Amino acid sequence: xxxxxxxxxxxxxxxxxxxxxxxxxxxxxxxxxxxxxxxxxxxxxxxxxxxxxxxxxxxxxxxxxxxxxxxxxxxxxxxxxxxxxxxxxxxxxxxxxxxxxxxxxxxxxxxxxxxxxxxxxxxxxxxxxxxxxxxxxxxxxxxxxxxxxxxxxxxxxxxxxxxxxxxxxxxxxxxxxxxxxxxxxxxxxxxxxxxxxxxxxxxxxxxxxxxxxxxxxxxx
Amino acid sequence: xxxxxxxxxxxxxxxxxxxxxxxxxxxxxxxxxxxxxxxxxxxxxxxxxxxxxxxxxxxxxxxxxxxxxxxxxxxxxxxxxxxxxxxxxxxxxxxxxxxxxxxxxxxxxxxxxxxxxxxxxxxxxxxxxxxxxxxxxxxxxxxxxxxxxxxxxxxxxxxxxxxxxxxxxxxxxxxxxxxxxxxxxxxxxxxxxxxxxxxxxxxxxxxxxxxxxxxxxxxxxxxxxxxxxxxxxxxxxxxxxxxxxxxxxxxxxxxxxxxxxxxxxxxxxxxxxxxxxxxxxxxxxxxxxxxxxxxxxxxxxxxxxxxxxxxxxxxxxxxxxxxxxxxxxxxxxxxxxxxxxxxxxxxxxxxxxxxxxxxxxxxxxxxxxxx
Numbered sequence: 127x128x129x130x131x132x133x134x135x136x137x138x139x140x141x142x143x144x145x146x147x148x149x150x151x152x153x154x155x156x157x158x159x160x161x162x163x164x165x166x167x168x169x170x171x172x173x174x175x176x177x178x179x180x181x182x183x184x185x186x187x188x189x190x191x192x193x194x195x196x197x198x199x200x201x202x203x204x205x206x207x208x209x210x211x212x213x214x215x216x217x218x219x220x221x222x223x224x225x226x227x228x229x230x231x232x233x234x235x236x237x238x239x240x241x242x243x244x245x246x247x248x249x250x251x252x253x254x255x256x257x258x259x260x261x262x263x264x265x266x267x268x269x270x271x272x273x274x275x276x277x278x279x280x281x282x283x284x285x286x287x288x289x290x291x292x293x294x295x296x297x298x299x300x301x302x303x304x305x306x307x308x309x310x311x312x313x314x315x316x317x318x319x320x321x322x323x324x325x326x327x328x329x330x331x332x333x334x335x336x337x338x339x340x341x342x343x344x345x346x
Numbered sequence: 347x348x349x350x351x352x353x354x355x356x357x358x359x360x361x362x363x364x365x366x367x368x369x370x371x372x373x374x375x376x377x378x379x380x381x382x383x384x385x386x387x388x389x390x391x392x393x394x395x396x397x398x399x400x401x402x403x404x405x406x407x408x409x410x411x412x413x414x415x416x417x418x419x420x421x422x423x424x425x426x427x428x429x430x431x432x433x434x435x436x437x438x439x440x441x442x443x444x445x446x447x448x449x450x451x452x453x454x455x456x457x458x459x460x461x462x463x464x465x466x467x468x469x470x471x472x473x474x475x476x477x478x479x480x481x482x483x484x485x486x487x488x489x490x491x492x493x494x495x496x497x498x499x500x501x502x503x504x505x506x507x508x509x510x511x512x513x514x515x516x517x518x519x520x521x522x523x524x525x526x527x528x529x530x531x532x533x534x535x536x537x538x539x540x541x542x543x544x545x546x547x548x549x550x551x552x553x554x555x556x557x558x559x560x561x562x563x564x565x566x567x568x569x570x571x572x573x574x575x576x577x578x579x580x581x582x583x584x585x586x587x588x589x590x591x592x593x594x595x596x597x598x599x600x601x602x603x604x605x606x607x608x609x610x611x612x613x614x615x616x617x618x619x620x621x622x623x624x625x626x627x628x629x630x631x632x633x634x635x636x637x638x639x640x641x642x643x644x645x646x647x648x649x650x651x652x653x654x655x656x657x658x659x660x661x662x663x664x665x666x667x668x669x670x671x672x673x674x675x676x677x678x679x680x681x682x683x684x685x686x687x688x689x690x691x692x693x694x695x696x697x698x699x700x701x702x703x704x705x706x707x708x709x710x711x712x713x714x715x716x717x
Contacts, residue, residue: 224387
């Protein structure tokens with residue numbers, strides 16, 4: 127772990143945010159990256175909270191000290207500066223809440239996209255393997271049929287002819303069945319993709335509907 | 347102005363970390379609510395940027411030549427965000443209030459005067475640079491999307507037309523903003539040499555969770571409005587060079603290199619050009635058909651597609667640096683490399699190992715890695 131030393135050794139949220147962990151050696155399991163990241167985010171939030179609290183306490187001390195030393199003429203109530211600092215604090219808290227919502231939404235969208243990508247790769251490689259298997263089997267059958275035709279006697283008895291005709295018919299059916307299978311499989315995949323896109327579109331529409339405060343000219 | 351005192355007081359303030367920019371922006375928005383509109387919803391990245399800029403300025407405060415270059419760039423960059431000269435005093439007031447707050451009892455009238463003078467100088471340099479820039483070009487260009495095409499579920503190309511002419515060099519990029527994600531700007535390279543009809547092509551790769559790339563790949567259609575900022579980037583080709591050209595593109599890193607190919611096609615005596623276009627799988631070679639058409643039309647252009655993770659691919663297989671090394675030593679070439687960070691780094695290392703002088707290697711790091 128590397129932390130740039132700064133500010134007489136005090137740890138700041140900025141430092142926690144930019145900390146880097148060395149990658150685990152080959153063949154050894156390192157820390158889970160997600161966990162390390164989540165932990166850093168937690169530490170950062172904690173530090174910000176602590177520092178804000180500290181600043182608030184420090185101000186309170188200053189105010190009380192001034193009052194004791196008799197600097198304050200208007201004894202009860204707030205001075206305008208106090209009111210401004212209060213307002214700054216309220217706005218800062220609101221901004222931090224908004225930042226957290228955006229960060230959470232971004233994380234969620236990243237995870238969704240990663241999952242979708244992984245799923246897509248799986249589906250594609252499965253389809254690939256399936257298509258290869260179909261091709262291989264069809265090829266094998268065709269080769270066997272061709273060999274049988276070549277090595278077979280030149281003049282065929284009626285029985286042999288019947289047998290070959292039957293085999294030919296079988297092969298035709300066989301190829302039809304495989305083609306139907308393959309088509310059904312590919313169509314199912316296509317439906318999957320279409321459903322996915324429909325879901326995406328409707329969720330985007332729903333998300334927009336939930337945001338009535340967006341000015342109309344910002345919608346496409 | 348006491349430089350040492352300035353630096354010490356900044357170090358005291360910086361100790362409070364994120365609380366400092368948080369206070370600054372809240373103070374600014376309370377005093378001048380109209381400035382809130384200049385920023386995105388989430389301010390987290392913005393706060394980091396402010397702290398880094400301040401640290402940079404304070405660190406260089408006694409190195410005025412370097413600082414002036416940085417500040418001028420900062421002033422010009424801020425034009426596209428809608429910053430005007432009237433905003434600078436407002437920022438100055440809030441900056442001083444923030445410094446006073448976090449310096450506590452150490453905040454003396456002398457220190458306040460030092461900071462006031464320092465900020466005045468900073469603002470003066472930034473405003474002057476912005477004004478100078480305003481004399482030569484708009485702060486941003488309005489653009490309309492003419493066509494959008496999803497090439498793969500996560501890769502799209504689109505063409506836009508700007509309302510005003512935008513002069514740029516092939517290989518450069520512009521920052522782009524969409525009204526769907528206000529105040530979020532990201533850089534994209536033009537994929538064509540400048541045209542008279544003010545149209546520009548872009549190639550976009552969706553970054554998982556990426557704020558703008560998701561909109562540009564899957565949420566864009568003809569008619570959509572965008573804004574683009576001024577052109578930047580040094581990945582440019584000098585037509586007078588006596589050397590042949592090696593172009594190495596990973597994924598959408600193709601865009602700036604395609605623009606350079608177009609530029610070379612307009613020259614009277616084009617040099618020999620080798621373009622390597624790499625992706626993980628064959629469907630990542632989203633623009634190969636167009637490149638092959640170009641190679642058919644230009645006898646000086648050779649296009650080599652390469653794929654790293656697709657055993658069924660009937661072409662060059664392997665990581666781009668290996669594939670490039672298999673095709674020659676390239677010592678006498680001008681090399682241009684663009685794409686994901688790991689690909690650019692590995693390719694530069696490979697070219698250096700092959701003996702290509704660093705002065706002949708030009709790069710554009712797209713700042714992400716392939717998932």
